[in-house]
Amino acid sequence: MEQRHLGRTGLRVSRIGLGTLTWGRDTGEHDAADQLKAFWEAGGTLIDTADVYGGGEAEYLLGQLVERLIPRHELVIATKAGSVADPYRRFDGSRGHLLAALDASLARLATDYVDLWQVHAFDPDTPLEETLQALDIAVSSGRARYVGVSNYCGWQLAKAATWQLAGAGGRARLASTQMEYSLLQRGVEREVLPAARDLGVGLLPSSPLGRGVLTGKYRQGVPADSRGASERLAAFVEPYLDEDAARVVEAVAIAADGLAATPLQVALAWVRDRPGVTAPIVGARDARQLTAALSVEALSLPDEIRRALDDVSAPVHRYPDQDWSTL
Structure with a gap:
């Protein structure tokens, strides 16, 4: 698999990442092991997890599997901290919480370091410079070898990345930002992606398949075994089952037919090759699903197909993006 630099850093990662959101919860040890082996054998290196995935079980499972199956130095392990299970506070970006969470992550992952450590979300109740100091430490x-953020809007990312760059050698530049990005969710193009590209921060798109909708599985309804039919995840999928999304999904399916490919491959290739994107993070139920996603390595979209998909999925950006001087 092709490797790419993560932002304006020396860290190289596979251009598809493996997500572990369901590990230790919906995905058991056997299926997780099969996924990890299939990913590594395909040349994949970037594994994305977080301290809250499965209540810590995802990190623990990943640590156990790496110790048994794959040399640690051949993987780029990325984890996140800052989300908390507290009814009064969703995020904690304080220095104390973040560093304690990192130590706990290292213990669960059974490693001395993580390759990429990310703040899971912006905490409005903690000074940003305190949060960023935890990354420096x-x-x-x-x-941690490299650091990044996740779920930061445009001004938050720009402020954080600029603060780090302004330091005289004592601050760690932001290598990455992780945000949802797909043909069904292009909101990052308004401010986040331009800021990331300008400041040398690599984008790691989450949910690059539109929460599974872009695979085409929901074209004829909601399958009984899908996320959209599960009590816990139905609300996660439902926003992408409207008429606007259906038009995009149909366009993807038509493109796939013309390319002798699958809708999954077309949708994933589109986001993988967007300017500023380093590596979409793909989650899978089992190794078979993951292998289907990894088969996108051989696909590059023709320019006319890419432009058609751009047009059918284009978000409406008006003020202040539109040039009002011409009106």
């Missing part, structure tokens, strides 16, 4: 102490 993580790098200077050797517990």
Whole structure:
């Protein structure tokens, strides 16, 4: 699999990442092991997890599997901290919480360091410079090789990345930002992606298949064994089952037919090759699903197909993006 630099850093990662959101919860040890082996054998290196996935079980399972199956140095392990299970506070970006969470992650992952450590979300109740200081400490102490953020809007990302770049050698530049991005969710193109490209921050798209809708599985209804039919995840999928999304899905299906490919491959190739994108993060139920996603490596979309998909999925951006001086 092709490798790409993560942002304006020396870290190289596979251009498709493996997500572990369901590991330790819906995905058991056997299926997780099969996924990890299939991903590694395909040349994949970037594994994305978080301290809250499965209540910590995803990290623990990943740590156990890496120890048994794959040399640690051949993987790029990325984890996140900052989300909390607290009814009064969803995010905690304080220095104390983040560094304690990192130590706990390292213990579960059975490793001395993570390759990429990310703040899971912006905490409006903690000074940003305090949150960023935790990233600096993580790098200077050797517990993290590179750092990034997740779910930061445009101004938050720009402020954080600029603060880090303004430091005289003592601050760790942001390598990445992780945000949802797909043909059904192009909101990052308004401010986040331009800021990331300008500041040398690589984008790691989550839900690159539109929460599974872009695979085409919902074209004739909601399958009984799908996320859209599950009590826990139905609300996650439902926003992408409207008429606007259906038009995009049909366009993807038509493109796939013309290319002798699958809708999954077309949708994933589109987001993988967008300017500023480093590696979409793909989650799978089992190794078979993951292998289907990894088969996109051989596909590059023709320019006319890409432009057609751009047009049918184009978000409506008006003020201040539109040039009002011409009206």
